Each structure stands twice: as C-alpha cells, then as structure tokens.
Amino acid sequence: MTGLRARRLEQLGMVWSLTGERFQENLEAARAYYDQHCPLCAPTSASAVDKPIGQWLSNSDAPEPSTANRSGKPR
Template structure:
C-alpha cells in the first residue's frame, strides 16, 4: 500500500543522498538544499527524538539514513552537526592533498572555515570526548602543546 509519509521520506532521502554525494557528509547546515528540497531543515527535524515515526518505521528510516552516512545524527555520538561537518571537510581537504600544517584559519571548504575550526580542536583537544579524539587522531590532529 502506498503511504504519503513514506513517499515523502523517500524523496527527502534521495535529496540527502544527493547532498552527501556532493559534500561527503549529511551534516548539513540548516539552510542547505538538494534536489529542490530543504534538506537541511528536514535533517534537523528528523534528528529530533520521535520524528522518524513510530517504532518499526523509525528503525527502518534510521537504517536508511545510516546507509548513506553512518554519522547522519552526530548528536547521538556526543557532538554537534557543525562539528561533524567541519571534521568531514577537514578529511576531504587532507584526502585532496592538503597538509595539516596548511589548514590554517581562513582555509575553507564549501564556505566553512575549516582552519579556524581546526585551531579550536587543537586548543580544546582535551575537552573532546574519546571518540572525537580518536577520529581527530586518525587525521593527525593532536592537542596543542606549550603556550
């Protein structure tokens, strides 16, 4: 049986997938659009508890989102969507040949100042949770030492 809620979810999921293919993350800013859909607003909404639907439907939908991007809902992991987006963009810069030392304030990706975010991550490294520290470490990021 055709369900308008499932059809709408499928259309938004397709837009989220298109956004992911372009940006490498579903950690969208709230104003983001893809395939003529307000995907940033939709993802903000579905990250809220209970917004994916009832039990069975919610589980299926969460699995579909995670199949596109396992980190589609970083708040459940203990960090913000903004933090996840910047982490993804740093990983992209490094994969594209940038050196960590070159990612200084003012270096941007998709309009986001990744260099400024990186400086903050280094400064506050000890305040990050263990998983954030592990993920930053995989990119070569360590806490700042000395004054």
Template sequence: MLSDLTYAARAALKKFTERELHARVSYGDKEGAYPLGQWTAEQRRAYGAGQMTGLRARRLEKLGMVWSLADERFQENLEAAKVYYEQHWSLCALRSAVALDRPVVQWLSNLRRPGALEDHPEWKTALEAVDEDWNPSWPAEWQRHYAALRELMANEEGQAEVLPGFTVHGMDVGKWLARQRTPKV
C-alpha cells in the same frame, strides 16, 4: 461502491497521473466530479490491512499508485540527502542547505527529534547507509569540519600540513584542526 476498482476510478487515476506526473493523490483530490482522493485513501487502507489481492494491487501499481505518501517523501528527500552528502561529505548540513530543490537541513532536523524515527527503523538504516554520523551526539559544526578534513586527507600519503586559513566549503579546516590539537586546560 467507492472502494471498487472501477473503470471510472482507473480512468480518473490515469488522468491525474498524466497531468500531475505522479500518483501522490491527497484525500481531497477530485478528478472532475469523481472523489479520487477518497477512493485512493480507501485503496491504501485496504492494501495496508492486507485486504487487497495481488492482481488488484499490481493493476494499481501499474497506474502509479503510491501506497505510502510518507515513504515516498522520505525516499525523495533521501535522494536529496545523498546528493548533499556527495558534495559535502556529511549530513550535518548548514541551515541554508538545499539539494535537488529540497531543504535538506529542515528535513534532517525533523528526523533528529526524539522519537521521530520510532515507527520507521528502516528510515534510520537508510540514513546511516548514507552517513553513519548523520545524527551525532556531538556538535554538527564539529562533524562538518571533521568530514571536510577527512575527505581532504583521504588521498594524501603520509602526513600533510593543513594550516589555519585553509578552507573547504567556506570552513576554515586548518583553524579547526589547530584548535583540536590544542590541549584543553
């Protein structure tokens, strides 16, 4: 039966992970003639339904089994977002933003859509742990300038003058600050 953890299945999964350096097996993947993707999908279904014993799950995990491809992709993208945040102090990334060879801005844009995190509150919590303003209700450009100025001023004692023309990451934070100080009429 396809769902049995047989020697052939373990061998196929091991061979796949050694070659690909991961265990993100897709439904259509085959290892030789063995339908590894179908077998893996059945294992994920059984695990998710609570029908798999702890020992069997541990054996699969030892082989590198990935139970949720979506969770794994999220974690990989989150690592890229952390790198971006360390460099830019905001997850309100520019269109061209890339970190760890991942298009951070597209991923974040997808997660900002209404309802995108409805089934994954833990993802929202993880993003907020990196940047509490990762999804502001105000313009992203404003947040980028504010974050750059905040980091610039973090180590200053007292007031420092930031004049127009002073740039951080290509943004004129001095000009932005002057506009913020100008009363709206």
C-alpha cells in the same frame, strides 16, 4: 485486493503511504547532498534537489513527540 491489482496500481504510480513517499524523496535529496558535499552534516539552510534537506535532517534528529516530555527532553 489481489496482488495482481496492487502491482497494476503500482505500475501506474500508486502511492500507498504519503509519509513513506515523502521520506523516500527526502532520502534521495540527502543522497544527492552527500554526493556533492561528502559528510551528511548539512546546515539547516542547505537544500538539494529542490528539497530543504538541512531542515529535514535537523527535524529527523528531534525526539518523537510521544517520547518527549513537556520540556522537550526524552523521557
């Protein structure tokens, strides 16, 4: 695909990576939470911009499955 075609698709809202798109949406929600509450230390029940930002932040602190052993501790 040429760069021109890719740019045209992006202008229409093409999402190349669903994971990346969701990350950006949650990051925007984290910024909104931070703007209102200052430190980004949200309880797991917190939400911002209709996103469960507290749970997302909690999950972001969890080790990657490939780096954790059966006990859930990093190797």
